[in-house]
Every structure is written in C-alpha cells, then in structure tokens.
Amino acid sequence: MSVDRRTFLERTAAATAALAWPSAPPTTRRSDDLAPIFTEIEKRHDEAVSRLQEWIRQPSIAAENRGVNEGCELTMRLLKDAGFDQVTKIPSDGQPGIFATLDAGAPRTLGLYFMYPPWDAALVDRPGLGKVIMGRGAVNQKGPEATFLAALHAIRAAGRKPPLNFVLVAEGEEEIGSPHFPQIVRRPEVQAALRRVAGIFMPSAAQASDGQVTITLGAKGVIECELVSSGERWGRGPKKDIHSSNKARVDSPAWHLVEALATLVSPDGNEPAIDGYADKARALSASEKAMVATAARRLDEAVAKREMGVDHWVHDVSWVEALERLVSRPTVNIEGLVGGYTGPGGKTILPHRAVAKLDLRLVPDMTAAESLAALKAHLAKRGFGDIEVNMTGGYDPTTTPGDAALIKAQVAVYRRSGIDPVILPRIAGSWPGYVFTGDPLRLPAGHFGLGHGSGAHAPDEYYVIESQNAAVRGIDGAARSYVEYLYEVARG
Amino acid sequence: MSVDRRTFLERTAAATAALAWPSAPPTTRRSDDLAPIFTEIEKRHDEAVSRLQEWIRQPSIAAENRGVNEGCELTMRLLKDAGFDQVTKIPSDGQPGIFATLDAGAPRTLGLYFMYPPWDAALVDRPGLGKVIMGRGAVNQKGPEATFLAALHAIRAAGRKPPLNFVLVAEGEEEIGSPHFPQIVRRPEVQAALRRVAGIFMPSAAQASDGQVTITLGAKGVIECELVSSGERWGRGPKKDIHSSNKARVDSPAWHLVEALATLVSPDGNEPAIDGYADKARALSASEKAMVATAARRLDEAVAKREMGVDHWVHDVSWVEALERLVSRPTVNIEGLVGGYTGPGGKTILPHRAVAKLDLRLVPDMTAAESLAALKAHLAKRGFGDIEVNMTGGYDPTTTPGDAALIKAQVAVYRRSGIDPVILPRIAGSWPGYVFTGDPLRLPAGHFGLGHGSGAHAPDEYYVIESQNAAVRGIDGAARSYVEYLYEVARG
Numbered sequence: 001m002s003v004d005r006r007t008f009l010e011r012t013a014a015a016t017a018a019l020a021w022p023s024a025p026p027t028t029r030r031s032d033d034l035a036p037i038f039t040e041i042e043k044r045h046d047e048a049v050s051r052l053q054e055w056i057r058q059p060s061i062a063a064e065n066r067g068v069n070e071g072c073e074l075t076m077r078l079l080k081d082a083g084f085d086q087v088t089k090i091p092s093d094g095q096p097g098i099f100a101t102l103d104a105g106a107p108r109t110l111g112l113y114f115m116y117p118p119w120d121a122a123l124v125d126r127p128g129l130g131k132v133i134m135g136r137g138a139v140n141q142k143g144p145e146a147t148f149l150a151a152l153h154a155i156r157a158a159g160r161k162p163p164l165n166f167v168l169v170a171e172g173e174e175e176i177g178s179p180h181f182p183q184i185v186r187r188p189e190v191q192a193a194l195r196r197v198a199g200i201f202m203p204s205a206a207q208a209s210d211g212q213v214t215i216t217l218g219a220k221g222v223i224e225c226e227l228v229s230s231g232e233r234w235g236r237g238p239k240k241d242i243h244s245s246n247k248a249r250v251d252s253p254a255w256h257l258v259e260a261l262a263t264l265v266s267p268d269g270n271e272p273a274i275d276g277y278a279d280k281a282r283a284l285s286a287s288e289k290a291m292v293a294t295a296a297r298r299l300d301e302a303v304a305k306r307e308m309g310v311d312h313w314v315h316d317v318s319w320v321e322a323l324e325r326l327v328s329r330p331t332v333n334i335e336g337l338v339g340g341y342t343g344p345g346g347k348t349i350l351p352h353r354a355v356a357k358l359d360l361r362l363v364p365d366m367t368a369a370e371s372l373a374a375l376k377a378h379l380a381k382r383g384f385g386d387i388e389v390n391m392t393g394g395y396d397p398t399t400t401p402g403d404a405a406l407i408k409a410q411v412a413v414y415r416r417s418g419i420d421p422v423i424l425p426r427i428a429g430s431w432p433g434y435v436f437t438g439d440p441l442r443l444p445a446g447h448f449g450l451g452h453g454s455g456a457h458a459p460d461e462y463y464v465i466e467s468q469n470a471a472v473r474g475i476d477g478a479a480r481s482y483v484e485y486l487y488e489v490a491r492g
Numbered sequence: 493m494s495v496d497r498r499t500f501l502e503r504t505a506a507a508t509a510a511l512a513w514p515s516a517p518p519t520t521r522r523s524d525d526l527a528p529i530f531t532e533i534e535k536r537h538d539e540a541v542s543r544l545q546e547w548i549r550q551p552s553i554a555a556e557n558r559g560v561n562e563g564c565e566l567t568m569r570l571l572k573d574a575g576f577d578q579v580t581k582i583p584s585d586g587q588p589g590i591f592a593t594l595d596a597g598a599p600r601t602l603g604l605y606f607m608y609p610p611w612d613a614a615l616v617d618r619p620g621l622g623k624v625i626m627g628r629g630a631v632n633q634k635g636p637e638a639t640f641l642a643a644l645h646a647i648r649a650a651g652r653k654p655p656l657n658f659v660l661v662a663e664g665e666e667e668i669g670s671p672h673f674p675q676i677v678r679r680p681e682v683q684a685a686l687r688r689v690a691g692i693f694m695p696s697a698a699q700a701s702d703g704q705v706t707i708t709l710g711a712k713g714v715i716e717c718e719l720v721s722s723g724e725r726w727g728r729g730p731k732k733d734i735h736s737s738n739k740a741r742v743d744s745p746a747w748h749l750v751e752a753l754a755t756l757v758s759p760d761g762n763e764p765a766i767d768g769y770a771d772k773a774r775a776l777s778a779s780e781k782a783m784v785a786t787a788a789r790r791l792d793e794a795v796a797k798r799e800m801g802v803d804h805w806v807h808d809v810s811w812v813e814a815l816e817r818l819v820s821r822p823t824v825n826i827e828g829l830v831g832g833y834t835g836p837g838g839k840t841i842l843p844h845r846a847v848a849k850l851d852l853r854l855v856p857d858m859t860a861a862e863s864l865a866a867l868k869a870h871l872a873k874r875g876f877g878d879i880e881v882n883m884t885g886g887y888d889p890t891t892t893p894g895d896a897a898l899i900k901a902q903v904a905v906y907r908r909s910g911i912d913p914v915i916l917p918r919i920a921g922s923w924p925g926y927v928f929t930g931d932p933l934r935l936p937a938g939h940f941g942l943g944h945g946s947g948a949h950a951p952d953e954y955y956v957i958e959s960q961n962a963a964v965r966g967i968d969g970a971a972r973s974y975v976e977y978l979y980e981v982a983r984g
Contacts, residue, residue: 176837220737224838231801239801240952244851245712245920247825249805249814254826255761262754269747309723309731309844313741322741333739334746335838337846340828345668345884346716346849348921349827352801357838359736392837428737429840460732 034483040154041479048150048475049465051078052143072096072172075114082149083156084168090184097184098170101193102152104162108490111197111436111443114145114170129209129452130468143463144203144449147475151482163490167193171432177224177393178432185435198489199406200436200445203482205463206421207452210303211471213414213421214295215407215446218399218437221362222430223372224335227379228388229257231352235386241340244348254339254354260384261356264332264375270314272332272360275381276374280365284328288425292327295422296320307454326428330371331361360394361430368394398433399426404444409488413481417450448485451478526975532646533971540642540967541957543570544635564588564664567606574641575648576660582676589676590662593685594644596654600982603689603928603935606637606662621701621944622960635955636695636941639967643974655982659685663924669716669885670924677927690981691898692928692937695974697955698913699944702795703963705906705913706787707899707938710891710929713854714922715864716827719871720880721749722845727878729844733832736840746831746846752876753848756824756867762806764824764852767873769866772857776820780917784819787914788812799946818920822863823853852886853922860886890925891918896936901980905973909942940977943970 041048076087076098084100098114155162169190171181184190194200206213231237236251265273272278284292301319305311313322339354341347362371376389400407402423414421436445450473453463467474473481533540564587568579571592579592590606647654661682663673676682686692698705723729728743757765764770776784793811797803805814831846833839854863868881892899894915906913928937942965945955959966965973 222840224840226838236804237802242800242802243921244825244827245823245853245922246800246802246818247823248817248819248821248853248920249809250800250802251804251806252761252826254829255757257829258750258753258826259759259761261750265747267751269744269751308734308738308742310729310734310738310742312728312743314743317741325740326738327740329740331737331739333736333842334744334750334832334846335736335841336832336834336843337746337749337829338831338834340826341849342828342830342834346718346827346851348714348716348851350825351828354826354829357833359838359840361737361740428740429735430737 034480034487036158037151037154037160037483038480040157041150041476041483044150044153044157045476048147048153048479051149052146052475069096072098075170076100078146078149079168082152083162084166090187090190092180092183094180095172097172097181098168099184099187099190099193100166100168100170102162102166102168104165106162106164106490108492109165109167109197110486110489111194111200111445112166112168113200113202113431113433113436113445114168115141115172115174126462128468129462129464129472130466130474140453140461141202141204143453144205144451144478147449147451147478148203148482150475151479151486154479155483163487167197169194173393174431177222178395179393181395181432182435191441194436194441194443197443198492199404199443200433201406201485202431202445202447204447204449205451205453205478206447206449207472208299208303209307209452209454209469209472210300211419211452211469212299213419213450214299215410215414215421215423216425216427217402217407217423217446218364218397218426219433220330220426220428220430221366221368221395221397221434223360223362223368223375223391223394225358225360225372225375225389225391225394227257227260227356227358228390229253229260229354229386230388233386233388238350238352241349241351244350247350250350252350254351256384257339257354257356257387260379260382260387261334263378263382263384268314272330274332274375274378276377277360277371278330278366280367280370281328281330282364284324284425288327289324291423291425292323293320295424296323298422299323323424327424327426328363330363330366333359333361335359361428362397363426364397364399367396395430395432396434396438397426398431398437398445400433400437400444400446405492406444406446406489409485409492410446410448413448413484413488414450416484417481448481449478450481451475526972526979528650529643529646529652529975530972532649533642533968533975536642536645536649537968540639540645540971543641544638544967561588564590567662568592570638570641571660574644575654576658582679582682584672584675586672587664589664589673590660591676591679591682591685592658592660592662594654594658594660596657598654598656598982600984601657601659601689602978602981603686603692603937604658604660605692605694605923605925605928605937606660607633607664607666618954620960621954621956621964622958622966632945632953633694633696635945636697636943636970639941639943639970640695640974642967643971643978646971647975655979659689661686665885666923669714670887671885673887673924674927683933686928686933686935689935690984691896691935692925693898693977694923694937694939696939696941697943697945697970698939698941699964700791700795701799701944701946701961701964702792703911703944703961704791705911705942706791707902707906707913707915708917708919709894709899709915709938710856710889710918711925712822712918712920712922713858713860713887713889713926715852715854715860715867715883715886717850717852717864717867717881717883717886719749719752719848719850720845720882721745721752721847721878722880724844725878725880730842732844733841734844736842739842742842744842746843748876749831749846749848749879752871752874752879753826755870755874755876760806764822766824766867766870768869769852769863770822770858772862773820773822774856776816776917780819781816783915783917784815785812787916788815790914791815815916819916819918820855822855822858825851825853827851853920854889855918856889856891859888887922887924888926888930889918890923890929890937892925892929892936892938897984898936898938898981901977901984902938902940905940905976905980906942908976909973940973941970942973943967
C-alpha cells in the first residue's frame with residue numbers, strides 16, 4: 001500500500017515547520033560522541049524523506065534536455081540548506097554542473113561527487129524490503145545523496161560543526177555519459193579547491209538486499225553512442241520511407257545496420273569483435289583474482305540472479321567466472337533499437353533510417369578515445385563507414401588503490417557496523433571518477449554508504465526508506481553511516 | 493498554399509445543398525452517350541472532393557484497433573449514397589468487412605474490392621502536380637474509391653442506371669495484411685453473389701506522375717510478422733530491463749535478435765537466405781520477360797528513382813533488371829526495429845526484449861503458409877527457435893491472365909484516352925486478390941483507373957484532385973475513366 005501523498009506531505013510539512021535552523025556553534029561536548037547526531041537523524045526522518053521526494057520528483061533528463069536547469073537550481077538550494085557556504089552553478093557546453101564548498105574550519109577536507117538525475121518519487125511498501133521510495137534517481141543517486149545531506153542537517157541540529165570541510169562537484173549529465181563533466185572539474189577554481197581534498201566520495205547505497213556490502217576499487221569506462229544508418233548518408237537505399245514492396249530493387253538502411261551490428265560481437269552476442277578494441281584490456285592480476293574468488297564465496301549467486309531476473313550467465317559460466325567477467329571484460333551492449341515503424345502491428349514501409357543505441361564498457365588500460373577510434377575504423381574497414389557513430393558521452397576507466405585512507409575508513413566503518421565488506425577490483429558500471437583519479441589530481445575516489453536500493457535506470461528503481469530487515473539500513477541508518485564515515489576520515 | 497478549410501467546406505456545403513437526389517429513371521437517350529454523365533461529374537466536383545475528404549479524415553487504423561468501426565459505418569453510408577441497394581456489415585474475428593450489391597437490372601455484374609484505411613485529408617497545392625489531397629488513404633485507396641463513387645453519382649444524376657450490376661466486398665484490415673478477409677469473402681451469401689460476377693475490379697490511380705499507366709496482371713503475396721526476442725521466452729538474458737553493465741555476464745535478447753535477423757538475408761541485406769523459402773519461386777516466363785523488357789523501355793528510370801529518393805538499385809543493376817527483380821523476386825524486408833530505449837540520446841540498460849517488424853513478399857508458386865513454416869524452421873535450426881514469429885497478416889500471390897475480358901476492357905479504355913499502357917506480370921506490392929483469383933472462384937481481378945497519387949503508407953501520401961499536367965487526370969478525369977470502363981465492360 002502506498003502512502004497517501006497528501007497525508008504524507010501534511011505530516012512532513014508540520015515536521016519541517018517545527019524545526020528552527022540554528023547556526024552551528026562550536027560545542028564543548030566530545031566531538032566523537034555521535035549519539036546526539038543520531039537522535040537528530042531520527043527526529044528529522046520525515047523531513048529527510050520529504051527532501052528526497054522533492055528532489056527525485058524534479059525531472060532533469062539530460063538526454064531530453066528537460067528540466068535540467070530546474071534540477072540544478074533545486075540541488076543548489078538543497079546544498080545551501082545542508083550548510084554549504086558557497087554554491088556555484090558551473091556552465092558547460094551541455095548541462096550545468098555545481099561547485100560547492102563547506103568550510104567547517106576542520107583540518108581535513110573531503111571531496112564529494114554528486115549527480116542529479118530525474119524523476120518521480122512514490123513511497124510504497126515493498127514486501128521483504130519495507131517502505132521504499134521509487135523513481136528514477138531513487139538509488140542512483142539522489143536517495144543516498146539526500147541521505148548524506150540529512151546527515152549534515154543532523155550534525156548541525158546537534159549543535160556541531162562537521163568534522164571535515166567539503167568540496168563538492170555535481171553534474172546533471174551522468175546518465176548520458178558525463179560529456180561535459182571535465183569542463184566543470186577542470187576549471188581553475190575547482191581544480192584549486194580539489195587539490196586540498198583527501199579524496200573524493202560519492203554517497204551510495206552499498207548494501208545488497210541481504211545487507212552485504214561490496215567496496216569497489218574502481219569502475220569501468222564507458223562510451224555511449226548511436227549508430228545511425230541512413231539512405232542519405234549511405235548513398236544507397238531510399239532518402240525517405242518508401243513502400244516495402246520496393247525491397248526487391250532498393251537497398252535497406254535497416255538491414256545495413258543489422259549487418260554492421262552483427263560484426264561488432266561474436267555470434268552469441270557476448271564477446272566484443274571490434275578490431276583492436278580490447279587490445280589494451282588488462283587481465284586481472286593475481287591479487288585481483290583472489291579478491292574476486294573471495295567475493296564469489298561470500299556473495300550469493302541466487303540473490304544476484306533473482307534481482308536481475310536471470311536464469312543463466314553467458315556461456316553458463318560459474319559464479320566466480322561471472323564475477324570475473326563483470327569486473328574485467330570490456331563489453332558492447334545494445335541499449336535500444338529504433339527504426340522505421342515502431343507502433344503496434346506492422347506498416348509496409350522500407351525505412352530510410354535505423355538507429356542502434358550502444359554502450360561500450362572499457363577496462364584499464366583502454367581509453368574512451370582509442371575505443372571510439374577502433375569502432376569507427378572497424379566499421380569503415382567492413383563497408384559500413386557511412387554509418388554515423390554519434391558519441392553522446394563517455395570516459396576512461398577509474399581505479400583507486402585498496403590501501404587509500406578513504407578506502408580504509410570505509411572498511412573500518414562497515415566493520416564497526418558488523419559488516420565485513422566484500423572488495424572487488426572494480427564495478428562493472430561506470431562513473432566519471434577518472435577526472436579525479438587521473439592526471440593531474442590523482443586522488444583516491446570511491447562510493448560509500450549503508451542502505452539498499454536497486455533497479456538503477458529501470459522503471460522500478462527504488463531506495464529503502466524504512467527497512468523490514470534488521471541487516472539492511474533504512475534512511476536513518478544510512479545517514480548514521482555517513483556521520484560515522486565523516487568522523488572516521490576526520491580521525492584518520 | 494493550402495485551401496482554407498472553412499472556406500472550402502462552406503463552398504462544398506452550398507454545392508451539395510443545391511443538388512436534388514433523383515431516383516434513377518430509365519432514359520431513352522443512347523446509353524453509350526456518356527457526355528451527360530461527364531457533365532454531372534464536373535458539376536459535382538466539389539461534392540466529390542468533400543466526400544473524399546470526409547472519408548479520408550475518418551481514422552480506421554486496423555493495427556491500433558482505432559476507429560475501424562466508424563470507418564466501416566461511414567464507408568457503408570457512402571456506398572448507400574452512391575446507389576448500392578443492399579449494404580451489409582460482415583463481422584469477422586478481426587475488423588468487420590462490407591458486402592454490398594447494386595442491382596441495376598443489367599445483364600452483367602462486376603465485382604468490386606474496396607478497403608477503408610485511415611487518415612486525414614488536407615488539400616494542398618503541390619508544385620508540378622496541381623491541387624492534391626494528402627493523408628493516409630489518399631491514394632491507397634480512398635481517393636480512387638471515392639472517385640468511383642463519384643462516377644456512380646454522376647451516372648445517376650444524368651438520369652441513367654449503371655450499365656452493370658455490382659457486388660462489392662470491402663475490408664478494413666488491408667494495411668495489416670488482411671488477416672480476416674477470407675472469413676468475409678468465404679461466407680456463403682458472398683460466395684453466391686461473387687459467382688455471378690464477370691470479375692473483380694479495384695479502383696486505383698494507375699497513372700505515374702508523367703501520365704503513363706501500368707497494368708499489372710497480379711500481385712505478390714505477403715507475410716507481415718513480428719520477430720520478438722525476449723529473456724522470458726529465451727530462458728537466457730534478463731526478464732526485465734537491467735543495468736547495461738551486466739552485459740559482461742548476462743545474455744542480450746537484443747543481440748540475439750540482431751544475430752537471428754542477420755541469418756535471414758545475404759550479407760548485403762538484399763537476397764533472402766531463409767532455408768527453403770524461395771524454393772517454389774517461379775522464374776519469369778519468356779513472355780513475362782518480354783513484357784518487362786518492353787516496360788523498361790517505356791518507363792522512365794529517372795522518374796522512378798526520383799519519386800523514391802533512390803540513387804542506386806541493389807547491386808547497381810540496370811533498369812530492366814531492377815524491374816525484373818521487382819516483379820519476380822521474393823523479399824525479406826525490415827519495416828521497423830524497436831527494443832529497449834528508443835528516446836533521444838541513450839540510457840544504460842540491457843533490454844529484456846527487442847522486436848523486428850518484417851514483411852516478406854512472395855511470388856508464385858510460394859504460399860504464405862509454407863513461407864511462414866520455412867521462416868520458423870530456419871530460425872529453430874539455427875538456435876533461434878525461442879524467437880516468437882507473430883504473423884499479423886498475409887496471403888498468397890495472385891495472378892490474372894492477360895487475355896481476361898476485364899484486362900482487355902482496361903487496355904481499350906486507356907488506349908481511347910490516348911494512353912498505351914505498360915503491362916507487367918505483377919505488382920511488387922500485395923493485395924488479397926487470391927481470395928478471388930484462387931479456388932474456388934477463379935475470377936479475373938485487377939486494378940483500374942486514371943489519375944495519379946503516390947506515397948502509399950508514407951507521411952506524404954497524396955492523390956491529385958486538380959491536375960496541372962494535361963497528361964495526368966484529376967478527380968473528374970478519373971471519374972470519367974471509371975464511367976468509360978463500366979460501359980466498356982458492359983459492352984464486352
């Protein structure tokens with residue numbers, strides 16, 4: 001049963017009105033007694049949920065250029081409310097980013113990476129999980145980000161200053177491959193601020209549905225692109241949709257695309273077959289393999305399969321091989337196919353244009369620039385040079401050493417919470433960590449946070465607000481984990 | 493400049509109100525003096541255009557199950573208005589058909605095949621052509637059909653009875669492959685009525701933009717189908733859309749579809765490669781080849797290419813070969829591709845489902861049933877047996893002898909109009925003529941009509957109302973051609 005929205009809003013509005021927003025006086029209490037902060041987290045639960053709902057509901061769909069400005073403004077307001085003293089919108093050739101700092105007068109400074117993707121925010125009961133918030137952005141990443149802000153609110157409400165200063169950069173284009181994020185991060189004032197930080201952290205919901213946590217020491221790179229086959233560009237086939245009976249004498253841009261696509265992968269669709277694409281892909285080291293083997297013993301294969309609705313891994317490989325593939329193999333994936341008539345039933349046309357939307361995942365030492373060049377050269381060599389390759393975004397892989405202070409702090413906080421984290425060499429997904437971990441900054445960068453959510457980018461994306469499972473943290477428990485993490489890094 | 497719609501409707505409403513609708517008394521004038529009928533055609537021009545606009549505007553989209561009932565009712569009213577004395581709606585498991593008769597007390601009876609596809613009806617000036625009516629159905633086939641009704645109105649207004657009795661069958665599902673048309677035609681009362689007819693004729697706009705006319709002695713058969721690849725059915729890949737990073741370990745139903753599609757045609761996308769599919773395809777006979785050679789000399793290759801926006805034929809074949817292929821080759825065409833994310837930009841998902849919409853064109857002696865079975869067997873043999881083949885419609889090829897009385901009458905009328913028609917063994921498009929030309933009726937069946945239109949099924953489908961080109965008939969000239977044809981068949 002979903003919470004009635006009006007009732008919920010009335011409740012949270014009342015809760016918010018009751019709060020005074022004090023300045024943050026230094027306090028004489030022991031700064032590592034976090035109990036008063038945890039009390040504030042619980043008191044401000046409804047406020048935190050309400051903030052998250054407002055944020056998720058704000059559409060900011062970079063691909064459709066819809067609502068991104070409003071999404072940026074709202075994110076900036078939420079940051080100011082959470083105590084950031086300087087919050088600046090950073091224009092780019094695409095959607096704007098955000099640069100924000102919070103000077104707590106602390107000896108250390110932590111970098112934060114935020115993103116503000118779209119959409120919607122229904123509160124629903126989900127059997128076995130508890131009350132969850134559903135909508136695009138719920139777990140990836142507004143849920144964890146808003147919960148981190150809730151942690152800052154709680155610290156302030158408890159009369160404390162944060163134990164760290166913060167430098168935050170945010171972008172609105174992560175889901176289309178962060179094409180303009182380097183423009184934002186590489187501005188001189190942002191680089192200057194980032195040179196002072198101990199590392200970069202992105203709030204996340206690291207718990208699986210069974211409560212287990214996985215730390216990843218990096219991420220694959222990615223290329224998102226459209227392959228466009230058209231009669232205009234090909235010089236064969238029609239320049240507009242024509243009656244399908246003409247197939248007997250007219251070339252088909254749709255078949256041309258299908259034939260080109262079929263050359264990009266092995267016949268089972270599983271191994272990239274782009275010439276030279278994976279030449280620089282680095283195999284897992286012995287220690288990385290050991291990490292994966294340990295992870296495979298500790299992670300539950302059945303849970304992973306059930307959560308994705310998958311009965312078999314590719315080639316029916318074992319669980320450890322599936323994990324090895326996940327962290328070490330470059331991929332070529334079809335995100336979408338669209339061409340000609342796409343409505344119900346059929347329509348007797350020979351379409352003049354067809355499009356495949358692909359994403360390619362890259363591992364060290366592949367780079368986005370070299371991989372894109374390999375794709376284009378591969379197509380050209382096989383007579384598909386006319387097919388447009390429109391890269392909409394992408395970036396290089398990112399890696400952080402397992403012995404970085406930020407990672408050690410993560411492990412420490414998880415262990416104190418009774419969780420022995422699984423550690424993997426990298427996540428199969430992508431985030432533009434390379435702007436921090438690569439030249440010139442060479443910062444450690446990674447995700448942290450208790451809590452659980454799933455379905456990033458899928459219609460049923462959710463983030464757990466109130467957990468039914470004692471092993472899985474709800475929003476308040478997640479906020480507590482951020483507080484503990486900040487104090488751990490400050491102590492470090 | 494398009495005619496202002498309100499002005500136009502006011503004009504035609506006034507014209508229509510001025511008409512009294514007399515019963516049709518026998519007349520003592522010579523029955524083959526067609527001049528009074530031709531006068532009525534001109535007098536009733538606005539009325540005829542208005543009728544056509546009303547008809548085209550009525551949506552009846554079989555694929556979307558939208559407006560077909562209203563389209564059927566309107567078609568029935570238009571038939572009654574044109575003098576059909578018995579007009580019955582024939583239910584089928586799909587959209588209803590229409591069975592109508594007009595008993596003029598004439599010695600001969602002619603069969604008519606109508607269809608009532610969708611959409612819209614703007615009157616616009618089109619440079620080089622004149623005033624045209626645009627919209628789905630404009631030329632395929634409401635334009636010619638409404639013009640045929642205008643001919644009947646003119647005959648009656650001139651105080652005549654039609655020189656032939658009529659038996660009409662109409663359907664609303666032609667554009668999705670007429671899946672239920674046999675149910676309509678094979679009803680006992682319809683079969684009984686059709687056994688009395690001299691043959692079947694479908695009003696069409698047979699003139700090319702240069703005025704040339706092509707008579708076709710048959711049509712290819714067709715299968716329209718969707719190929720659906722899904723994780724559910726495959727048992728591999730996900731059962732819902734999941735994050736694209738999982739491609740490294742999860743099979744992709746979209747790649748599975750692409751690989752399956754690539755096996756259906758030659759690497760250039762031009763020759764069917766389905767096992768056994770074309771085994772029964774009959775090559776052109778010597779006389780058919782001669783027909784095509786003559787046609788190639790007389791038809792303008794440049795015009796054909798320009799009208800379709802095509803620079804090259806497949807394999808860069810000659811004009812005569814392109815025509816031979818058009819009339820003699822079975823095809824496998826992609827009408828549309830749709831799967832996963834289809835909006836602007838990209839979205840990092842691994843879709844659980846992807847669909848290709850295909851049409852397959854068949855030549856004698858292929859049949860729809862055998863071709864569908866060949867497609868399914870081909871897929872199963874190659875490990876794609878899980879891919880659903882949903883046939884939405886289709887039927888066998890149709891052929892009519894060149895020496896049938898109906899064809900001879902067509903040639904005679906065209907020649908009297910100063911046009912020496914090109915004759916081709918068959919049209920590359922499809923219509924369900926096999927229900928008339930096949931067992932048990934074995935009737936001659938074909939299209940006839942002066943006038944011009946183009947772009948069937950494309951967004952800019954049009955039918956010429958007032959022609960700028962003396963060689964091309966507008967709607968009145970087309971109506972005159974129907975009158976002449978009816979009298980020619982009556983004389984036969």
